[in-house]
Amino acid sequence: MFDTVLPYLLSGISVGGQYALIAIGYTMVYGILRLINFAHGDVFMVAGILMVYISASGIPLYLSIPLVLIITAGVGFAIERVAYKPLRSAPRMSIMISAIGVSYTLQNLVLYVTGGLNQFYPSIPFISQSVTIGATSTRMVTLITPVLTLVLVIALVLLINHTKIGMAMRAVSKDFETSRLMGIKIDNVITVTFVIGSFLAGVGSILYFTNYSTVIQTSGAMPGLKAFVAAVFGGIGSVPGAVVGAFIIGICENLLKGMDTILIKAGLSKSMLGITTFSDAFTFALLIVILIVKPTGLFGEKQTEKV
Amino acid sequence: MSENVLHLENVTMQFGGVVAANDVCLDVNEGEIVALIGPNGAGKTTVFNVITGVYPPTNGRVTLRGKVIAEDQPRGKMRKLYAGGHAYEYPHTVNQTPDRITKLGMARTFQNIRLFKSMTVFENVLVAKHMNMKAGFFRTALHLNGAEERRMREDTLKLLEILDLTDVKDEIATALPYGKQRRLEIARALSTNPSMLLLDEPAAGMNPQETEELCAFIRQIKERFGLTVLLIEHDMNLVMDISDRIYVLNFGALIAEGTPAEIQQNPDVITAYLGVAET
Amino acid sequence: MIQAQPTIKPKKLDAATIITIAIIGVVYLLAFVLEQVMPATSMLFTVLKKGATYALVAVSMNLLNGFTGLFSLGQAGFMLIGSYAFAILTIPVAQRLSVYQYYDGGLVQFSLPWLVAIVLAGLFAALFAFLIGLPVLRLKSDYLAIATLGFAEIIRAIFQWDKIGTLTNGSNLLRLFPTFADFNVRDESGQVLVYWSTFVPFVIAGVCIAFILMLINSSYGRAFKAIRDDETAAEAMGINLAKHKMIAFCTSSFFAGVGGAMLAMYANSVQAKSFTTAMTYEILLIVVIGGIGSVTGSVMSAFLFVASSEWWLRFLDQEQMIGAWKVPLLRNGFRLVVFSLIIMAVVLFFRQGIMGSRELPDLFRKRHKLAGKGARKA
Secondary structure, three states, X not given: OHHHHHHHHHHHHHHHXXXXXXXXXXXXXXXXXXXXXXXXXXXXXXXXXXHHHHHHOOOOHHHHHHHHHHHHHHHHHHHHHHHHHHHOOOOHHHHHHHHHHHHHHHHHHHHHHHOOOOEEOOOOOOOOOEEEEOOEEEEHHHHHHHHHHHHHHHHHHHHHHHOHHHHHHHHHHHOHHHHHHOOOOHHHHHHXXXXXXXXXXXXXXXXXXXXXXXXXXXXXXXXXXXXXXXXXXXOOOOHHHHHHHHHHHHHHHHHHHOHHHHHHHOOOXXXXXXXXXXXXXXXXXHHHHHHHHOOOOOOOOOOOOOO | OOOEEEEEEEEEEEEOOEEEEEEEEEEEEOOOEEEEEXXXXXXXXXXXXXXXXXXXXXXXXXXXXXXXXXXXXXXXOHHHHOOOOOOOOOOOOEEOOHHHHHHOOEEEOXXXXXXXXXXXXXXXXXXXXXXXXXXXXXXXXXXXXXXXXHHHHHHHHHHHHHOOOHHHOOOEHHHOOHHHHHHHHHHHHHOOOOOEEEEEOOOOOOOHHHHHHHHXXXXXXXXXXXXXXXXXXXXXXXXXXXXXXXXXXXXXXXEEEEOHHHHHHOHHHHHHHHOOOOO | OOOOOOOOOOOOOOHHHHHHHHHHHHHHHHHHHHHHHOOOOOHHHHHHHHHHHHHHHHHHHHHHHHHOOOOOOOHHHHHHHHHHHHHHHHOOHHHHHHHOHHHOOOOOOOOOOHHHHHHHHHHHHHHHHHHHHHHHOXXXXXXXXXXXXXXXXXXXXXXXXXXHHHHHOOOOOEEOOOOHHHHOEEOOOOOEEEOOOOHHHHHHHHHHHHHHHHHHOOHHHHHHHHHHHOHHHHHHOOOOHHHHHHHHHHHHHHHHHHHHHHHHHHHOEEXXXXXXXXXXXXXXXXXXXXXXXXXXXXXXXXXXXXXXXXOHHHHHHOOOEEOOEEXXXXXXXXXXXXXXXXXXXXXXXXXXXXXXXXXXXXXXXXOOOOOOOOOOOO
16 A cells, blocks of 8 residues: 555655745745746746756756756846836736736747747756665655755755845845835845745756656646645745645645545545546645635734734 | 714724723714824724724624624634733624624724725715615616616715815816815715714824814714714814813723813823823 | 816716717628628638637626726636536537537537527626635735636636536537537528628627626726725725625626637637636736726727737748848747737836726817826726
8 A cells, every 4th residue: 555655655745845946936025025926937947948958059967957047046037127126116916917927928938949849858867867665666856856955945944044135035024115214125135035036946947857857838837836826825925834835735736646546556446536637626726725714824924904 | 961872892902912902991972073082003093993893803892873883702812812801791793894884874084095096086975875875786787777876976966065075076086185185085984874974083184274174174064964973183182172072092091081171181191192290 | 177067977978989889880880791791711800709709808807807906817717617608508419429429428418599508608607706706705816816716727627527528528629519600691502691700799799898888887887996996995985895896706707708608609619728827817918908997998909919819910920031031030939929028018118008997988088187097007
C-alpha cells in the first residue's frame, strides 16, 4: 500500500516545493502592494523558455543557469516598472487589469517566438538523474526540491527578520503610507520584492521543467494559479504560510491524481472513478472553501476596515 | 416626557485587545438634539458605527423605538479577551444590517464625506429613495414604474430646493465646494425619509461663519422634517448652542452627561479636554 | 447655466438620442441588406456575428464589473453553461445517437425550439450564479476575482468529466444543433432565398443589450452605481448589499449564458475546453478598451476587437515581401503580440478607454457644465 502511495507522495512534495517558490512571489507582492500579480505565473514560464533558448545557443550550464536567474529577476523588475509603478495611485481594479494585460502579453510574446510548438527543456545533469527509493523510481530533482526550497525560504525569512531591507519590507506591508512618511524608499522596497520573487520563481522553473520537460506559452498558467491559491491558503502576506500551503496543495493534488489507482489497490473501489480529472479542480475547491471559512488563511491576520 | 427613540445599554466595542467603547449607556428622546463629544479617539464614531449596524457590538444592546437592532455578548476568542463591563447579560444575538436600520427610520452622515463620486448631486439624493420603492425588479428594469419614478424625481427636486442645492444639481458630487458637499451628505440622508438623523462631525473643516449657518440649518431641518438628532461634534460653540443634552466620552467610556450648562461646569470634562491644572 | 427642462423626465428625448436611435436603425438595416448582396462567405459577416455575440458578453461583464464594481472573472464559466444548455436542449432527437456516440445517444431525448433553449441557457447560467454567489459575493474585490476564476475552472473540469458524459458528451464536442446559418430561408433546391444569419444574432444581442441599458437607467442601475462608488454609504442609504449584488451577478450571468448560446450558434460546435480563463481575460480587455461604465464602449470595442483579431490584423500574421525584401517580424502570432501591446497602451495611458463612461448620445450633445463629464477615473 505504501508503495502505491509513495510515488504520488514524492511527486507531491516535489511539486509542492516548486509551487512554494512561486507562491512566495505572490504573497510578498500582495503583502506590499495589495496586488494579485496575475503575471507572476507567466514570469515563471518565461524563465523556462529563457533556459531553453540560452542553453540551445551553446552556453554551458554553469553559466546559463545563473544567467537565466538574473534575466528572470530582471523581467520581474521591468514588469513592475513599466506596468505597475505608473498605476500605483490608480484604483485597485486598474492595476489588476494591468497585471492581466501583462500576462496576456507575455503569453502572446512567447507564442510568437516559439511558434506555439512545445519546447524541450534541456536536461540538467545530476538533478535529472534517476534515483530509486523503496520500490519507486524517481529523479534526483524530486529529492532536491524540498531541501532547496527550505534552504531558500529560511534564507529569505532571515533576510526579512534580520536585515534593514527586510525590516523595511515588513514596515511597508503593514502600513504603506506611514512607511513612506518615515522616509523608507518605497521604490527600492518594491523593486527588491519583485526581484526576489522573480528570482525564486526562476529557481522554481528550473526544478519544475526538469521534471515536466516541455514548455509552451501556457505552461505558467496552472502552476501560477495553484501557487496563488497556496499563498491565499497559507495566509496572504505570510511567507511561511505560502510555503506550507504550497506543500499541502502539491501533496493533495498528486494524491488525487493517483486516487483512482490507490483506491483500487486498497480494495475500496472496483473501477476507475475518474477522480483524476478533478485534481486540478481540487485546488480551486480548496480556495473557495478557505475564502468562505477563513479568508485570512492559515497564518493570516484579520484586518478590520475603519469606517 | 417625550418618547424614547434611541436607547444604548452597556454597549462595549472591543477590537482585539483595544476597548474602543466601554459600557456606554445613552438615550435620545423624541424631538431632542443630543450631542456626543469627547477628545479625538474617544470612541465616538465607533459608537455611531455600532448604532448604525456597521459593527456588531462586543457586548450590550441598542434599541430603536423599543425594537432591538443590535445585541450581543462576548463569544469565541473574545470571551477570554473581554475587558469591558456587564458581560453575559445579553444572551441574544441581534445584528441588523445598516440598510435595515435605515429602513427603520435612522439615517446617518459620515465623518469623511462619502458621496457617490461618479454621480451628480441630483442622482446622489435620488438613489437614497431606492429603498422605499414599491415596484419590483422587472417592472423597474423595464421602465414600467413611470409614475413612481416621476414621483421620486419630484421629491428629490423639492428636497434639493429646501436645502438650497438646486443650482448645482447636475454637477458631479465631488466637484462641489466642501461646504456644499457636507450639505449634500445631509440632503442624501434626509432623502431616506428618516425620523432620526445621526450627524458625524457635520462642522468639520468649517470656519466660524459656516458653523453658525450650519447651526441654524440643523435647527431648520429638524423643525421642518420633525427629526430627532444625535450628533458627534468637536466644535464646542455649535455643541453648546444647539444641544438639548450632551454626553461626554473619553477613552471609550462615558464620563459625563447633562445639559450644556452642566457639562461646561463639570470638572471631569474640563480635565479630559484641558488636562489637570499645574499647581 | 440653468437647464430649461429640469430633470423630471427620466429620458431626455433630445436630438442626440434621436440621432443615436437612427444610427442604430441604419446599422441593423445595413446588416440585413449587406448579407443579401455580398457573398455570404465574406469575412464581414463572421465579424458581425461574432462581434454581436462578444458585444453582448462584454456588456454583461461591464454591468457587473463596470457598473456595480464587482470584479468577477467567471464569465467564461457562465458562457460555458449557456453554450452547453443550449446545445444539449436543441440537438434534434434523430441526431443524438451520432453526436453522443460513446454514450448511447445521451440522456436528453427531446429537443426544444431555439428561442426557448436560449432563454433556458440564460436561466441555467443565472441559477449557477445564484449558487456560486451565495458564498462568494461578500468577498473583497481581489478575492472575488480569484474565487470566481476558480469556480469557472471547476465548472470547466466538471463539464469534461466523462462520468456525466450522457449529458455533456464528456470531452467530445457537441454539434448538429441549430446554428445561425439555419435561419436562412432556402428553397427546395437548397439555394438561399433570404439571408437571416447575421440579422438574427443582431436582434438577439440587441434585445438583450437594450434590457441591460434600461436596467442601468433604472433605480436599480443607480443602486448598482452607488454600490460601486461606496459600498458603506450605499448600505447606509438603505441599499441591501447582498440582495443587490446578487441581482447584478445573476443578471450578468444570465446574459453571459445567452452569449454562450449565441457562441454555440456561431461556432457550430461546443466544447468545454475552449472556455478558458483566457476567454474571460479577452472579454475583460474588451470592456477596458471600450471604457468601464460605458455600454456603447463595450459594444464598439467588441466589434473592433473581433474585426482586428479575425480580419484586419490578419496580415500581421503572414509573411510579407516588399519586392525581394522580407519584412521582418511578420509571421504567425505577431498579430496577437501587436494586440497585447495595444491593450497595454490603453491600460496604461488611456485608462478611460474609448468612451470613458459616456454613451453614444453623449457624443452628439453639446458639452454641459458637468464637471468631469465622462472623465470618471477608470
